Amino acid sequence: MPHPLLSVEDVSKTYDGFKAITNLNFYLYEGELRTVIGPNGAGKSTFFDLITGRAKPDTGKLDFGTDPQTSQDLTLLNEYEINRLGIGRKFQTPSVYTEHSVWDNLVLSLKGPRGVFASLFHRLSSTDRDRLDDILRTVRLDAKRHWKAGLLAHGEKQWLEIGMLLAQDPKVLLVDEPAAGMTDDETDRTGDLLLSLAGRHSLIVIEHDMAFVKQIARNGVVTVLHQGTVLCEGKFDEVQSDTKVREVYLGRGKHGTR
Amino acid sequence: MTGASQASPRRSRIELTVVAIIAVILIVVLPVLNAQGAISNFTLGLWGKYLCYALLAISVDLLWGYTGLLSLGQALFFTLGGYMHGMYLMRMIGELGQYKKPIPDFLVFLGWERLPAFWEPFSSFSFAVVMVFLVPGLLAYVFGYLAFRSRIKGVYFSILTQALTYAASIMFFRNNLLMGGNNGFTDFKFILGHSLAEPATMRGLYIATAIAVVLAFLFCRWLSRTKFGLVQQAIRDGENRVLFSGYATMHFKLFVFVVAALIAAVGGALYTPQVGIINPGEMQADKSLEAVVWVAVGGRGTLLGPILGAVSINALKSWATRAYPDLWLVILGGLFVLVVLFLPGGLVSIPARLKALWGKVRRSPEKPAAAASDTQPASAKT
Numbered sequence: 130m131p132h133p134l135l136s137v138e139d140v141s142k143t144y145d146g147f148k149a150i151t152n153l154n155f156y157l158y159e160g161e162l163r164t165v166i167g168p169n170g171a172g173k174s175t176f177f178d179l180i181t182g183r184a185k186p187d188t189g190k191l192d193f194g195t196d197p198q199t200s201q202d203l204t205l206l207n208e209y210e211i212n213r214l215g216i217g218r219k220f221q222t223p224s225v226y227t228e229h230s231v232w233d234n235l236v237l238s239l240k241g242p243r244g245v246f247a248s249l250f251h252r253l254s255s256t257d258r259d260r261l262d263d264i265l266r267t268v269r270l271d272a273k274r275h276w277k278a279g280l281l282a283h284g285e286k287q288w289l290e291i292g293m294l295l296a297q298d299p300k301v302l303l304v305d306e307p308a309a310g311m312t313d314d315e316t317d318r319t320g321d322l323l324l325s326l327a328g329r330h331s332l333i334v335i336e337h338d339m340a341f342v343k344q345i346a347r348n349g350v351v352t353v354l355h356q357g358t359v360l361c362e363g364k365f366d367e368v369q370s371d372t373k374v375r376e377v378y379l380g381r382g383k384h385g386t387r
Numbered sequence: 388m389t390g391a392s393q394a395s396p397r398r399s400r401i402e403l404t405v406v407a408i409i410a411v412i413l414i415v416v417l418p419v420l421n422a423q424g425a426i427s428n429f430t431l432g433l434w435g436k437y438l439c440y441a442l443l444a445i446s447v448d449l450l451w452g453y454t455g456l457l458s459l460g461q462a463l464f465f466t467l468g469g470y471m472h473g474m475y476l477m478r479m480i481g482e483l484g485q486y487k488k489p490i491p492d493f494l495v496f497l498g499w500e501r502l503p504a505f506w507e508p509f510s511s512f513s514f515a516v517v518m519v520f521l522v523p524g525l526l527a528y529v530f531g532y533l534a535f536r537s538r539i540k541g542v543y544f545s546i547l548t549q550a551l552t553y554a555a556s557i558m559f560f561r562n563n564l565l566m567g568g569n570n571g572f573t574d575f576k577f578i579l580g581h582s583l584a585e586p587a588t589m590r591g592l593y594i595a596t597a598i599a600v601v602l603a604f605l606f607c608r609w610l611s612r613t614k615f616g617l618v619q620q621a622i623r624d625g626e627n628r629v630l631f632s633g634y635a636t637m638h639f640k641l642f643v644f645v646v647a648a649l650i651a652a653v654g655g656a657l658y659t660p661q662v663g664i665i666n667p668g669e670m671q672a673d674k675s676l677e678a679v680v681w682v683a684v685g686g687r688g689t690l691l692g693p694i695l696g697a698v699s700i701n702a703l704k705s706w707a708t709r710a711y712p713d714l715w716l717v718i719l720g721g722l723f724v725l726v727v728l729f730l731p732g733g734l735v736s737i738p739a740r741l742k743a744l745w746g747k748v749r750r751s752p753e754k755p756a757a758a759a760s761d762t763q764p765a766s767a768k769t
């Protein structure tokens with residue numbers, strides 16, 4: 130077994146007495162596409178907050194890197210430092226720069242130096258432009274590149290944010306409910322896109338829509354979170370037939386029947 | 388809201404032409420008319436003052452309009468710049484003061500026989516110029532570092548900047564700071580060997596101010612079109628997203644805060660010799676608030692807005708405080724409310740509004756919704 134890219138060990142996080150995450154253990158391997166499901170309040174978003182530095186764990190370890198010698202302790206870093214290591218995040222509610230054009234949104238996300246003076250004298254190279262053009266085609270916003278991002282439809286904003294993630298070219302993509310607000314066709318394409326990224330990138334996808342989970346999980350591992358801890362982990366079919374899972378999640382919600 | 392950064396090349400050319408015309412009028416035409424007697428020295432002096440305030444307004448807009456940081460302390464940096472230059476001007480009075488002593492009058496009054504050590508180097512103009520930048524810049528750096536590192540945002544940031552200004556004004560009101568106390572500095576006689584009673588000297592100061600305003604404008608225009616400008620405006624609209632895109636927003640905010648303080652300081656330094664007095668009244672919180680009103684009325688988050696707002700409101704003030712001295716604050720408050728309610732884009736948005744209205748009127752018989760189309764796509768740069 131290779132060393133995991135991201136190891137989360139015995140992590141707990143409490144908000145005002147509410148246990149959002151309890152003794153969570155989670156390992157992500159390079160190139161993997163991991164799907165995380167769980168009922169509301171299972172701690173899925175807090176889990177992402179802990180990885181990206183938005184929240185600090187009360188106890189436990191978060192390590193990033195396949196080489197134990199050089200791996201980084203994420204609990205010591207802040208949001209932008211973690212991002213610079215190569216962990217990109219797509220938020221649950223689409224979070225784009227509404228006053229900027231679609232193109233500028235991508236320019237801001239493009240991989241490259243992030244300092245004050247680098248930004249003052251930044252010029253886009255022709256390779257950069259070609260890459261952004263590619264991304265615009267991938268997320269099908271080519272025709273709307275000059276639009277203000279705030280004017281896009283909800284699903285398009287989701288796509289733009291996925292595009293921003295692509296522009297960053299991170300090692301790990303944390304994707305929080307990418308299909309929310311999309312039509313079935315758009316959802317399908319989102320799934321294909323995420324699948325095509327696996328391998329070169331590692332992904333953690335949080336999702337509610339079980340049809341979508343089934344599409345992207347394929348033979349990959351699905352992690353079920355419940356009350357801030359891992360309830361069960363395994364292939365989609367195994368998870369779906371697990372009695373504990375059915376009890377807390379699949380059997381209850383209307384998603385389970387789809 | 389992002390103003391010029393998203394203008395099309397054609398609009399950008401038109402905008403530059405308009406700016407060039409205004410610049411020529413301010414820098415060349417007005418002084419020439421003054422030299423020939425068509426514009427009185429008093430009027431030119433007023434314009435000099437308005438343009439100093441325009442620099443203060445630009446500094447407020449750079450923070451508030453472009454970065455989303457409502458600083459209520461910009462008058463402090465303005466006044467500090469004014470004080471640093473004022474110290475040089477005080478030294479240039481020489482022995483021509485009331486007491487005919489080689490040190491400033493207020494020091495004689497306080498019982499000093501010799502110049503305090505920290506006053507000595509201000510006999511040099513170059514030293515004073517360095518201090519005009521260094522003192523406000525350093526204060527902005529230290530204050531900004533502490534505030535942004537602690538992630539103080541929104542209204543808390545505003546309150547803190549206001550508290551800083553308030554504390555500083557209390558300090559400057561004290562006589563034992565040896566900065567002139569309540570009365571500040573006044574009765575200046577010379578600058579660089581030229582008499583401040585000479586119209587030609589005042590004209591020179593006016594021209595310097597007009598050039599400073601144009602340079603500050605061009606700098607902000609350039610800045611708003613760089614990637615830095617994109618980041619800056621992204622911080623305004625969603626700082627969290629910027630952090631999660633790998634930008635250390637603190638460094639960006641600190642840079643803008645220091646640059647804005649420097650622009651305000653230049654305004655203050657030019658203000659002191661032209662208005663002939665600088666005192667702690669200039670750094671009180673209401674002065675900073677007034678500058679915020681100028682920006683709101685002129686057009687927040689635009690490049691021309693703050694200049695337009697500062698000049699027009701101060702011109703209005705010059706007139707109103709003579710015609711209706713008791714009503715001025717009511718007029719100012721009323722104007723602010725009117726602009727916020729009916730013209731949120733400020734004075735600079737009037738042409739676009741008229742154009743939209745005209746389009747609606749012209750096309751209304753066949754296409755009622757046509758006016759909306761030209762507001763949609765915002766073209767891209769970089």
